[in-house]
Amino acid sequence: MTPVALFRWSAATALAAHALVLLASDGLYGGGDLKPHLRLIQRMAEEPGLHSVYAPAYHVLGALVAPVTGLGAYPEWFAWCSLAALIGAFRLFQRTAGLPDESAALFAWAPYHFALTGCLPKIEAAGYALALLGLSLLWRRRHVLAALCLAATFTVHTAAALFLGLAGGVLALALRDPRGVLALAAGTLLALPLPLAHLAAGCTPAQALLFSQGDYLRAAPRATHLEHWDRILWLANPVALVAAAFGVRELWRAHRPVAVVCALVLVLYLNEAWLAPFGARTTLDLLRGLTLLAIPVAAAGGCAIASRQALSTAVVVACVAVALFANHQVVPRSCISKPIDIGEIAGFDVDRCAFRWRYHRSEPRRGGSPPLGSSSQAAQVRPDRRVERAAPLERAPQ
Secondary structure (H helix, E strand, O other), rough: OOOHHHHHHHHHHHHHHHHHHHHHHOOOOOOHHHHHHHHHHHHHHHOOOOOOOOOOOOHHHHHHHHHHOOOOOHHHHHHHHHHHHHHHHHHHHHHHHOOOHHHHHHHHHHOOHHHHHOOOOOOOEEEEEHHHHHHHHHOOEEEEEEHHHHHHHHHOOHHHHHHHHHHHHHHHHHHHHHHHHHHHHHHHHHOHHHHHHHHHHOOHHHHHHOEEEEEEEEEOOOOOOOHHHHHHHOOOOHHHHHHHHHHHHHHHHHOHHHHHHHHHHHHHHHHHHHHHOOOEEEEOOOOOHHHHHHHHHHOOOOOOOOOOHHHHHHHHHHHHHHHHHHHHHHHHHOOOOOEOOHHHHHEEEEEEOEEEEEOOOOOOOOOOOOOOOOOOOOOEEOOOEEEOOOOOOOOOOO
């Protein structure tokens, strides 16, 4: 199988597998943060505008699409399309940077990708797809488009936009392209109205960027996720990790700018460890950071198996087996996926300046789920809860 055919087969079968994962569930399943996201979609339909410091694109698109797909089906459609965009964006980055096709084939079957479709909403998949697109545009010296891409990423996922700004700046320096740095600055300025709107609503600068305590910024845990190293190893793909170890030297020799960006990604991935002595961490921990870790693993792994058709096919097939095993045995124990009652969504209130919510228990409704844009009266208030937290390592209900 040629390298191009290997990628096409890998991407097609991976997307088919993720579609089966989404279709296999009877009803909507997701984490606790999916409920307030759905409520923000309802609020956006009721009264278009900013109702939370969370990036609004997911809610705007939901308000437009949910009347057609249904509020319960929209998160599943968004998750699959986001994953397809993520695989496609890495393919574009791989071709732009001159990496071997085998890298894209490995990336398509990163085991943690199944958490992006199995533990909704995982909006960061769409954000990192835009980030990879932005890196590709910077590499091609499409500075205007890169600036627009960065501004758009801020509306989809704030952390992904911050990653694009940092990784893009490092890439521009590695390529000796000062105009690339200026493009990133321009993109940041284009996105400035969004945090300014939050500041005008009374939010603090830290809240406007989701870096208030309890959002992206957290207190350091007593123990890192390394205590669950076996689950993380499976979700990171041990086969690809071994291939990446053999490909690091070739990546550095033949693709120096990519290697520099990959080194930055590795530092970001390990932030839970190096931030711990300072009593802080971010939601990009050793588990959720696997979305980014797949980038250097695929890049270096592809370099190790390139131009060896028999070996590359065998390695990709082994990665498929690991990913399918992880989907059935590891993902359910590594993130939350519970049944979501659409009828409860209207009872949620989301704080304007911090991504936390309260639930108001309402009287039982007749006639099933409320329509998009419905509301309910408060009867009982639950304490504030945090959302957009790192997925806890606990067993999800079967």
